[in-house]
Amino acid sequence: MPNGAGMVLEDRIVYAGGEYQRYGDVRVGLLTHGLQYGTGCFEGVRGFWNPEHGELYLLQLEDHYVRLAASAKVLFMTLPLSPAKLAELTVELCRRNEYREDVYIRPVIYKSSEDVGVRLHGVNQAFAIIVIPFDRYFDSSLGLNACVSSWRRIDDTIAPARGKITGIYVNSALAKTEAQLNGFDEAIFLSHDGHVAEGSAENIFLVKKNRLYTPDATQNILEGITRSNVLTITKDELGIEVVERAIDRSELYGAEEIFFTGSAAGIQWVRSVDHRVVGEGAEGPVVRAISRLYNDAIRGRIPRYQQWLTGAYAAERAVSVS
């Protein structure tokens, strides 16, 4: 049985206020700025347990802290330590919780002053890391039924779309709930000017005539770390051309394959969009090949992608080998 199984959230160890503490002992006040005004930034990092290696592989841990630093800068906040140092703290946190299962890591930096007044300057900040066991974000081997949302993806002229900013997620929540209450699994955002942007918490890819298409970085997308991994795998391993450009809604209907990518979601194929079946309505060959490579890479089974991974128990394993 995984170590974290059955443990209540209150008893898990988190990093907050510069120290390791019980989740249940951390206090966040009701007037906290980040809670009242959405002035926080966060990351979603995955850890994958490989039982054969006896290792918990944390996927692109430092890259997530680099992105967190960039989001924080937009809100006039600074990470308390360097990405490399925060990666070390995260490894230690996983070890203290003795996780030997798949996990989800949630670093968060937020405006912590408990006072009234919306602004970014002159407000204190706080930082925390929480790690919880995590299985699957989508439970769908049958593919997802997606719809184009009536909500548009936040435009960079309104709030910084590139930042992973807590308040901006009301945009995603509106789209996701609308989609699910209407019987779909996931929403696809169009941007303010009507181009395909992304899912509620995933980037999107289309396959057509043996080419992979994805909205370019100027389409108000969050530039996903999984998106970048998929671009690498596709170019390096599959020799398929990748095109990053603006994509129109009707291109979704003509695609042979569509899939979402995200740290939580992994690589998830789409069965239909707006009730139009994508391709044959089955997992297509391109997404299958990419998923297979990606899922092997994140569990440490492909040596050349080992550089993406930080082993939480690597130091321990090195000692037991020597």
Ligand code: PMP
């Ligand atoms: N877009 C949005 C809005 C997201 O929340 C996420 C999840 N972080 C992504 C895309 C995918 O990004 P990543 O692959 O870095 O998880």
